[in-house]
Amino acid sequence: MATNTPAFSDRGPIGIVGLGRVGSHAARQLRADPHPLVVYDTNRNVRQKVLGALRTIDRMGEPNGGPATTVILATPAGKHGATARPLVQSGVSVISTSDDPADIRSLLDLNNAALESGVTVVAGAGLSPGYSCLQAKHAGASFTRVDELSVWTTGTAGPACARRHHRSLKRPGQVLIDGQWVPKRGGSGRDLAWFPGELGARDCYRGNLAEPMLLHRLFPDADRISARTSATRRDRLTGPLPMLRRPHEDGGPGGVRVEVRGVGSSGYKTEVRGIMVFPSVAAGSVAAVAALTIHNGGVRRGAMGLAELTENPAEMLHELHRRGVVAARFVGSA
Amino acid sequence: MITLARRVATALSMAGFLAAVFRLRGQGGVPPTSGGWEQIDGDEYTSV
Numbered sequence: 176m177a178t179n180t181p182a183f184s185d186r187g188p189i190g191i192v193g194l195g196r197v198g199s200h201a202a203r204q205l206r207a208d209p210h211p212l213v214v215y216d217t218n219r220n221v222r223q224k225v226l227g228a229l230r231t232i233d234r235m236g237e238p239n240g241g242p243a244t245t246v247i248l249a250t251p252a253g254k255h256g257a258t259a260r261p262l263v264q265s266g267v268s269v270i271s272t273s274d275d276p277a278d279i280r281s282l283l284d285l286n287n288a289a290l291e292s293g294v295t296v297v298a299g300a301g302l303s304p305g306y307s308c309l310q311a312k313h314a315g316a317s318f319t320r321v322d323e324l325s326v327w328t329t330g331t332a333g334p335a336c337a338r339r340h341h342r343s344l345k346r347p348g349q350v351l352i353d354g355q356w357v358p359k360r361g362g363s364g365r366d367l368a369w370f371p372g373e374l375g376a377r378d379c380y381r382g383n384l385a386e387p388m389l390l391h392r393l394f395p396d397a398d399r400i401s402a403r404t405s406a407t408r409r410d411r412l413t414g415p416l417p418m419l420r421r422p423h424e425d426g427g428p429g430g431v432r433v434e435v436r437g438v439g440s441s442g443y444k445t446e447v448r449g450i451m452v453f454p455s456v457a458a459g460s461v462a463a464v465a466a467l468t469i470h471n472g473g474v475r476r477g478a479m480g481l482a483e484l485t486e487n488p489a490e491m492l493h494e495l496h497r498r499g500v501v502a503a504r505f506v507g508s509a
Numbered sequence: 510m511i512t513l514a515r516r517v518a519t520a521l522s523m524a525g526f527l528a529a530v531f532r533l534r535g536q537g538g539v540p541p542t543s544g545g546w547e548q549i550d551g552d553e554y555t556s557v
Contacts, residue, residue, distance in 0.1 A: 371546040493554035507544010
């Protein structure tokens, strides 16, 4: 973790490819650590702007994040698997912030290549999936048997994230029901979810979401795993159409709610955790902490979800808490 | 005049039907009746 890193880095730079909302926040998180950064974005103005906010030891990298040996991929979702493959084959660890199930599947398919190269590939290192999986794993540790996991999300980071959210509502997603993967139509299954703070209640719907796939790796014996994301009526009405207007530069406050249900030492119980946060800030922090964890060594090799990176997710959660990503627990009854 | 009234009635009916479809589909939810959100203390992560 950042607090245990040496005063001067001897492990080389950390790379960030894609300097949108998430990538630039990851860069700002990492500038407080001793490792130099190499950053790249196809947009020259963005590159200059982000570099201007970094240190003198940080510089522009190559389009693939070179010469870094640990690279955060924060480009828009869709091609993370194809981008990561040559990096992994050349001995570079990759942290992907994509939340697209197709990206995550193709990143997890790099497991053998990552093991052969002795590197780590983290799929889904953002707020959701990513932080949500860490919280689910941490909450699940207090259960003797986890039966059911549900995740709800609201809000988006930058424009690329908003476009992905728009697409996710019109595409089917997989949910686990009674131990079987079942395809569910995007935009179906309305459920009113309660988030912490001012977020309050939001209508959430199924979609093309990656959480079930990653949570199933953490809890292979769970019977039911589902994920939903919030949408307004306008989102649902315009779902089949292209986005009618340009998304906001930052989606503003958003959040995640994670429910774990199962059997604990005193019988059946439910643990509910949530967070209200700017998704761009949280996702950048999660990617930065994942990169530091890998860069400082001592993690598993291969391709995996964020919560599989270390045996104890509490270490990363503690570091994220220290950086201002502070979760809450629902105490009470519905 | 009657045609206009019919069109207005048809438009309102369709709007009402669509609103009902979007509003009523799904299970809705029950607001929490007691309790609330409590911030998780950072020490909790170090004790596990």
